[in-house]
Amino acid sequence: MTLKLYKSDTDPGSQAAMMMVYCLCQEEKVEYIDVNILEGEHLSEELTKHGVGLLIKKEYKTNIDNYTGISESVCLLNLKFENTIISIIQVYAPTQDAIDKEINSFYDQINRARSLANGKQIIMGDFNAKIGQRKNTENSIIGPFCYGTRNQRGDRLVQYGIENNLTIIKFIFKKKTENLWTWTTPDKKSKNQIDYIMSNCPKLFQNIEILNNNNFASDHRLVRATIQIIKHKKCRANFERVISNLSTLQNQAQYLSNLTKKSENVFWEDTDDIETFYLKIETSIHQSYNEITTEKPKQDIISYETKELIKKRSELLHAPLKTQEERKELATLFKTTNKKLKQDYKTYRLKIIENNLLKTGSQKRAHKQLNSDKKWIPSLKSRKTTKTLQTREDLVKIASDFYKNLYDDENYEQCYKDNLNYNWETNSPVQLFNADEIIKNIDKLKIEKSPGPDNIPNEALKIGKPILIQHLITLFNKILETQNIPQKWGESRITLLYKKGDPQDIGNYRPISLLPTMYKLFAMCLEKRLEPDIEKHQTKEQAGFRPGFSTIDHIHTIEQIVEKYQEFKSPLYLAYVDYAKAFDSITHESIWQALKHQNIPDIYINIIKNIYIKSTSRVKLDRLGPKINIRRGVKQGDPLSPKLFIAVLQNIMKDLKWEGKGINIDGKYLSNLRFADDIVLFSTSSKQLEEMLTDLSDSSNTIGLQLNTSKTKVTTNSRQTPIIVNQTPIEYVDSYIYLGKLISFKSTRHKDELDRRINMSWKKFWSLKEILKSKLPLKLKKKVMDSCVLPCLTYGAQTWIYNKYTKTKIRTCQRSMERSILDLKLKDKHRSSDIRHKTKLINAGKHAQQLKWKWAGHMIRTTGERWTKLVTTWKGPKGKRARGRPIDRWTDDLRKIAGDNWIEAAGDRAQWRQLEEAYTREGP
Incomplete structure (x- = not known):
């Protein structure tokens, strides 16, 4: 296996700082790991704005042993390939104006990273040092192919390499002079080599080169190194194949066709046992999948106009000589291109959300489709030593x-x-499974759920139901029999x-x-x-x-x-x-x-x-x-x-x-x-x-x-x-x-619960900001509000006491959300009726009262003895009421509409339904 490391680093505050790692497997096509250093994506004891960091493409996440952020300037990544661990330390040295204390601290941070690293180490980054020509005593760490002159920082870097037996890889390989510099001044008049890759295992490296075609604004050039890692070839029979996507009609038809053919050989023989017959069914499903396995289609996120801007920017960026007007045009192009890229990505996300809302009404499914990463557990404490561990193997072991x-x-x-x-042996026979019983439960299987160790999704049974049903009946009944x-x-x-x-x-x-x-x-x-x-x-x-x-x-x-x-x-x-x-x-x-x-x-x-x-x-x-x-x-x-x-x-x-x-x-x-x-x-x-x-x-x-x-x-x-x-x-x-409801003996418990519900509803509202504050049609926003925010606001509304305070709080909350959706201000004095005419939201206050009214009728009419009905009709324990105004009771508003005999009225479904309109009319 050959690992290619692409390296470039600018000021941590710049937008273009990045590192990329490509993986090439022998006898396999090229695949990639992209590792990007992003602003603020490091780990530090203090909250800071800039820093170095790494991002690894998810298909290579299993190669990550651990990641440690040392400071703004230093981070450590351990990558494991079979029995080989490569430790990559990414650095950004203080600038030329930094005092000696900062330089000493920087090298102390590198030492700390090396103490956490494994045997094979690669230290790479912007060292802000010019090494220049090799001296006679430096042959052990510097090769013969040097560039430029040395400064004081270069002496410090070379001395550090000698003390720690770290070879500076760049000088080992002979390259043309124009391919040696890594950084240029803004006026393009001076070119120096200040970006280096160092390692304690120089024999790993097969090549190192400078790349000119970086398509981003940076005064640095990419440095690419190739290293050789021995990897044992795995038996292809042990690879777990990716399951086919059965969401398209074409794939479903192909799967059914394949399954029909494969199922011809699935039948119970006298010599079969449960295990053998099950494997026949499982194999037929897997084979039917594998024959239609398709790669996930690439989403075309970037528009044609944006691609043309990127192309134009790239051409102008790599032009050898630029006039003042061209420099200004390039700066404008970078701003315009970045805006267009953000706009295209936002448009793409909204399109996916809109399609899912129109088809299924589910915003969760849209976010699941758009979610391109999965959060890892970064660290765990050992229960034996209470020590915090970060390596992936340690986490799995814990x-x-x-x-x-x-x-x-x-x-x-x-x-x-x-x-x-x-x-x-038992003498209590049971009824055999039949087709209707199994089909009914197949229909209840949810789609787009993670499969188990058999790697068969629920869609396989739902789509293959007509073909698999007889085999499933046989299997299930044989299980009952044996x-x-x-x-x-x-x-x-x-x-x-x-x-x-x-x-x-x-x-x-x-x-x-x-x-x-x-x-x-x-x-x-x-x-x-x-x-x-x-x-x-x-x-x-x-x-x-x-x-x-x-x-x-x-x-x-x-x-x-x-x-x-x-x-x-x-x-x-x-x-x-x-x-x-x-x-x-x-x-x-x-x-x-x-x-x-x-x-x-x-x-x-x-x-x-x-x-x-x-x-x-x-x-x-x-x-x-x-x-x-x-x-x-x-x-x-x-x-x-x-x-x-x-x-x-x-x-x-x-x-x-x-x-x-x-x-x-x-x-x-x-x-x-x-x-x-x-x-x-x-x-x-x-x-x-x-x-x-x-x-x-x-x-x-x-x-x-x-x-x-x-x-x-x-x-x-x-x-x-x-x-x-x-x-x-x-x-x-x-x-x-x-059970999600505040229980308290305080006199303010109802107000506290209502305030809590409103706060949770606003939290839910802002979690859906991408939809509710976008330019999507109002009818889709209404669907999200009614299906996501309204249930959050009215959970437990069946048990609320509806007085003036309760109704006002619900009304105020919903109207505030409506104004936020329409981007209106309270000072603009828009009539609430006009706003509701536009949003067409379900009236939250009326809906909450309907929940209570329907619950009261349902509870009273429920047959059988239940505590809900017993405690509602119960007069209360022995005791003496406090002097003064009576407390608000749950039944007060019911009695106001249905009278003291409200329980009798609730027992009559038709009469109770007629009274509902009068009850909810008093709502907001």
């Missing part, structure tokens, strides 16, 4: 070790032996999503498992069959991952309880329970027990056991980590996981001896509410709450869940008596964000 320990279970071996001795699964279905890839907290703490990332596509489809079919039995055993306290429930159920229940306890001045304690890595911690044995207790057929339990017994995973950052055995937890991203988790949680909650604990709602005790693992405990005393938290912690430990006492919080309207759980005091807080 993540892999963390999840290896997290998913390990000391009791797993015994559990595994018990399963080997388990009687897999209670076994393909070995590959146990494999997955873990990608990390940052949550909050310290980004260097691996514990602050959520692991998402990328699974084989056909396994996901099977799991979706299986989950639908498990749902009825699991649903039967769920109580009304659980609202997570259940049909007919949402976050509003619990938010409304808590708000009503807080409102009524505040009204009657009765003590109330709420504990918000937090588990440490809940989904990743439950034991597999607890899953089997929960499913057995909830009457899940043995066949399904055995299949799920096989899935988890064979489960392995690998952490996927910019490279893959080692294989990890999954011995506990449920995979986040697996369709089965939510149902399995709530089944396990219900299995321990039913055994808690909490009869008579909690709060009394008309003779029924409410002790807890659960939305998956987000749990709230209720009590009228701190002592009882402490007992309940201790009981919950002890029961949770039996299934592998650990109560996170540092993140578990308590709110109260009474005395903050200490609550100790597991020898740790639980913190009291004034407010808590539960």
Whole structure:
């Protein structure tokens, strides 16, 4: 493999400073790594404006070992090729006017970079030094082909090279005199060599040359070096091919044609087992892809007019002699070209956004298409040494070790032996899968999602559905028959999503498992069959991952309880329970027990056991980590996981001896509410709450869940008596964000929540600035406002109290956003009705009130016993109201329209719908 380094550096404040690295592989076509030094893209202890830095093209990201910014003037990049690491140190030396202290500091920074570098080092950049002719004692680092005269800075650079055995590569290769200078004065009268490449491994270098055709304004010329790196040739059979793009009709038709032919050889033979038959299906899909694999079409971003300007600029830039008028014209061309390039890129982005909004109405899909890079985790702290590590291999190792320990279970071996001795024969037959059942779940697969280790996207099954359906029916039913699964279905890839907290703490990332596509489809079919039995055993306290429930159920229940306890001045304690890595911690044995207790057929339990017994995973950052055995937890991203988790949680909650604990709602005790693992405990005393938290912690430990006492919080309207759980005091807080809603006992809680919603809406608004502040048609901006900003503003509006303050705040917020979209000022005195006539936005105030009205009717008409209805119709706890004006209640505005018998009116859908217009008419 030959690595070509293109190097040029100007003043860090200039716009043209850049370095480019090209990679040529033997017997392969030329591919490129572009490394650009950009303003301010260095890492420094202080916030600065300029500096050196590097950008590497994403296809070579796996060669990056680490990157370290030393200062404004020095940065380090380690590139790894097989077993060879090349350390590139990019520098920019102080100018001639700098004092000696700055020069000494500069070389100290280089030494610091070299101390972090590996054996083979390349130091390159603008040293602002003239070395000139070689002296007799300098043969070890300077070749015979020198240029110019030496100055004091040149002596310092040569002395540094001698002391550190760094050869100045430029002087090794013989070149023409006109190809030796690298920098010229602005008047073009003086030409000097001040840009150098130094290395402690000069034998790596095959050539070095100066390039004249740099197409940017710079008084420097590019320096290109070629180095030889030995790279072992890989077996082509091991290369992972890029999956075809199935978004075009032509590719879809070709894929279907190929799949039809390949599927002719896919059928179940008497000698087949599950593994063999699955591989037949997988191979037919892969082969059908590979035959239509096409390169991603290059986007024509730059307009013809801009290309002509670039061409004209280039011709004038390289003209040997320029008049004063030509110099002025060149300066004007650079400004005009830069403006046109920015305009073309902006136009291109807006065109992509507009097309996606018109076709799908999704701005997320547009930004996903335009997003050309992926943020890396720059560094992580080692859990053993607490040292911050930056190398890519270290990061993968930290993540892999963390999840290896997290998913390990000391009791797993015994559990595994018990399963080997388990009687897999069962007398509880189940219904076979049919075409309608599988097709329905294929249609639910989402497109444009990352594939798992099988490298098959969801589109492959959706498009190939007519051809693959019979094979999938056979495969799934054979799995039911044998209670076994393909070995590959146990494999997955873990990608990390940052949550909050310290980004260097691996514990602050959520692991998402990328699974084989056909396994996901099977799991979706299986989950639908498990749902009825699991649903039967769920109580009304659980609202997570259940049909007919949402976050509003619990938010409304808590708000009503807080409102009524505040009204009657009765003590109330709420504990918000937090588990440490809940989904990743439950034991597999607890899953089997929960499913057995909830009457899940043995066949399904055995299949799920096989899935988890064979489960392995690998952490996927910019490279893959080692294989990890999954011995506990449920995979986040697996369709089965939510149902399995709530089944396990219900299995321990039913055994808690909490009869008579909690709060009394008309003779029924409410002790807890659960939305998956987000749990709230209720009590009228701190002592009882402490007992309940201790009981919950002890029961949770039996299934592998650990109560996170540092993140578990308590709110109260009474005395903050200490609550100790597991020898740790639980913190009291004034407010808590539960399921996205502010919960507090303050009298200003409704105003605080509304202000919080408005602030979040403005944050969302400005995140969409590229669309909302652009010249796109208003109808597209309306679509984005109604689908993105409005839901953010009105989340939880079903539980709001609509008084004059609430309505005014909502109205003011939306009108301000409308003026911002139209670029109007408040002082211009434009009528709000005229603005609304132009934007045609959904009235946010009216929409919020409609949400509340419809929710009230839905809640009252809901069949079955639910806490939302029970607490709404409940008069409240025993106590005495405070003197003075009554507090605002949630039902006040409903009673104003529907009367005191509003509950009876809400039970009649037709009557309630007629009253809606009168209710919302009072909105803004």
